[in-house]
Amino acid sequence: MTKELPNLAVLGATGVVGREILNILKENNVKYNSIKFLASARSAGSKIEFDGKEYTIIEAKDEEFDGVNICLASAGGETSKRFAPVAASKGCVFIDNSSAFRMDKEVPLVIAGVNDEDLRKHRGIVANPNCSTSQLMLPLKALDEKYKVKRMIVSTYQAVSGAGLKAINELTDNTKTNLVGMPFENKAFKYEIGFNVIPQIDVFCENGYTKEEMKVTNETRKILHFDESVKISCTAVRVPVYVGHSEAVTVEFEKEITAEGARDLLKNTWGVEVVDDIENFKYPTPKDAAGKDPVYVGRIRKSIAFDNGLDFFCVADNLRIGAALNTVRLAQKVIEMELY
DSSP: OOOOOOEEEEETTTSHHHHHHHHHHHHTTOOOSEEEEEEOTTTTTOEEEETTEEEEOEEOOGGGGTTOSEEEEOSOHHHHHHHHHHHHHTTOEEEEOSSTTTTOTTSOBOOTTTSGGGGGGOSSEEEOOOHHHHHHHHHHHHHHHHHOEEEEEEEEEEOGGGGOHHHHHHHHHHHHHHHHTOOOOOOSSSSOOTTOOBSOOSOBOTTSOBHHHHHHHHHHHHHHTOOTTSEEEEEEEEOSOSSOEEEEEEEEESSOOOHHHHHHHHHTSTTEEEOOBGGGTBOOOHHHHTTOOSEEEEEEEEOSSSTTEEEEEEEEOTTIIIIIHHHHHHHHHHHHTTOO
């Protein structure tokens, strides 16, 4: 028997990612019985338009999850820690875009189209991976299935939107002051971001890597079910780009691989679009990816550092595939698989 359409809630509806979630819910024509929009007390009472109707933002409280089947949440880790267990106890599937539950052994960490079956293990909470991990999983999953990943080195070039609205505004203001030679006091970042790159995202860990870099390592292992024998190293860098993360990836495989074979495989991989024609200078850039759904892959070439190695460059809109799009896709999968 087919279930009735779900009652939805969007937590953090007024934030950068929250608003993108609303756009994608509408774009993807997600069917629902009812929908409500939750945010902090500061935003409560304000109006929001969705799907041709005006709604009032409601303050997030425990009772607001009564009768909600699926909550799409992007309100920060502390808010998720506060409300996810409450929502789950009320029978709601809480799809969390924060880092609060990603490495919790009881919580599936899922990229739609990569490890959908892990959704069946949920106990009311599903975690959406970090943005820099997310875009890498679609091409890497396809390559791993055929060639088997042995080790990987990733360098990320991440847009300021990954750090929120304050970071976006700081790039604008910092760029303006640089252009006229005026001093600037940076607040969102440790250094000025205008005309600069900063090799630090998040805080440093004891091993010298940042938390962002370790997220790529640990989340990749969890999503693709890699054991400790698969070695993964990442360097994460913030760049003066508004939207769109880029990644330079080197992967060593157990099996022999060619650039042509990898290119053909990725051309037929769901969610991936190959842009790789160096004779005509065609390769992906973050500006081309902004506002679009695919993970764009180019600069595909046989690595000269490893016998069974491959180098490639991948780009995606970090607010979509890295956050809002996958959150909505996970909700769609939960509905399709009747897991609510």
